[in-house]
Amino acid sequence: MYLKSLTLKGFKSFADRAHMTFEPGLTVIVGPNGSGKSNISDSILWVLGEQSAKQLRxxxxxxxxFSGSSARKPVGVAEVTLVLDNSDHMLPVDFDExxxxxxxxxxxxxxYLINSSPCRLMDIQDILHDSGLGKDTHSIISQGKLDAILQSRPEERRALIEEAAGISKHKRRKERALKKIKSMDEHLTRARDINKEIARQLRPLERQVDRARKYKELSSRANELTQMLAVDELRSLQSQWNDLESRSKEGAAELELAQYRLGEKERELEKLQVMLEEKGLFVGDLGEQRRHMQDVVGRINSDMRLLEEKGHxxxxxxxxxxxxxxxxxxxxRRVVEELEDARAQLEEVTGAHMQAQDDVDAAGPAAAQLHERRVALD
Known part of the structure; x- marks a missing residue:
């Protein structure tokens, strides 16, 4: 793998498009001070992901x-393209370039683009990890950096040696893994908190469900008892109705019988009056019999009034x-309406319980999966 070409456009002093082609071996760029030699190394450092403006001077x-000059207007975009020969496939991609x-x-x-496809800076760093290239690697030593390396402290030299030995990339991977584990722990803690909260909310719902179940049972029992009492009361009222109806029929029969007897007595009275007239009975006897018959008629009228009062x-x-x-x-009807209201409340509580149970079931697999991923990462 080697640097094959470098294209700059609008980067620092390169206002126009500048394309440089390199061959395997040693390449030297020579020029006077201020000609832009350092800008080429800065462009390589920049295209590899450098984020510090001080490192780019x-x-x-x-x-x-490019901010412009006396002869050129400033441009709005800076672009650098670095082409690496990957015929030996040192980089983990299926391209020769x-x-x-x-x-x-x-x-x-x-x-950021890789082979004209948009990507992230992290994708570029992942590709260059095993190649020794990157903004923090020993492969790019800019102006003044060599003197800083020679005068650096042992800790800084150690970081340089670790980078050259390929240890720093594993450290970065470890840091990423630790960040992912930390994030996973936060998600797991959040899932546990959600699980606790759901469990806390589930307990009163279970109590409500138990109360609703008991209420349903008691309501059902009360409805059965109410219906039984209503049926018994209806049967009693029906029996009383039948009894009163039979008494009414008996009273009507007695009234008809009394009217029939009254008619017979009247006919007997008429016969007696005819016999008295025919036989010429004394007025006294006739008067006595008349009073007797009037008494009989009075008793019959009294019996009739009594029967009428009984009928009323x-x-x-x-x-x-x-x-x-x-x-x-x-x-x-009122008991049936109360029963329907109780059934509606029961269905509402049952729906809340089923929703809470679904939330618990949905959070359970996620918590288990997070725990398994944490164990795997550990």
Whole structure:
């Protein structure tokens, strides 16, 4: 693998498109001070993902964009494309050439591309991990960095040696894995908190379900008892109705019998009056018999009034019984409506319980999967 070409456009002093081709071996760029030799190494460092403006000899990252001159207007975008020969497939991609491109606009937006396909900076770093290339590797030593390396502390030299030996990439992978584990622990803690909260909310719901179940059982039992009482009361009222109806029929029969007897007595009276007239009985005897017959008629009238009073009483009791039957029917309807309301409340509580149970079941596999991933990462 070697650096095959480098293309700059709008980067620092390269306002126009500049394309440089390199061959395997040693390549030297010679020029006077201020000609832009360091800008080439800065462009390589920048396209590999450098995020510090000081490492690029600038105050802000926007300084890498050509800011203009007396003869040229400033440009709005800086673009650098670095092409690596990957015929030996040292880089883990299925291409013989790997072109890494970075663009930056004056608005501060940046773009990374691998072989003209958009990607992330992390993707570029992952590809270059095992090749020894990168913004923090020993493969790029910019101006003044060699002297800093020679005068560096042992800890800084150790970091350089670890980078050269390929240890730092494993450290970065370890840091990423630790960050993922930390994030996983946070998600697991959150899942546990959610599970606890659901369990805490589930307990009162279970108690409500138990109360609703008991209420349903008691309501069902109360409904059965109410219906049994209503049936018994209806049967009793029906029996009383039948009894009163039979008494009414008996009273009517007795009234008809009394009227029949009264008619017979009247006919007997007429016969007696005819016999008295025919036989010429004394006025005294006739008067006595008349008084006797009037007494009989009075007793018959009294019996008739008594029978009529009994009939009125029977009609009044029959009206009262009809009112009781109507009240019992109204009470039965009210009990049925209360039962329907209780059933609606039970269905609502049952739906809440089923929703809470679904939430618990949905959170359970996620918590188990997070725990398994944590164990695997450990």
């Amino acid at each position: 600038g105050q802000a990252m926007e300084d890498v964009i 790997v072109a890494i491109t970075r663009r930056m606009y004056r608005s501060g937006e940046s773009e 009483n029977m009609v009044s009791r029959l009206s009262d019984m009809r009112g009781q039957i109507s009240s019992s029917e109204h009470q039965r």
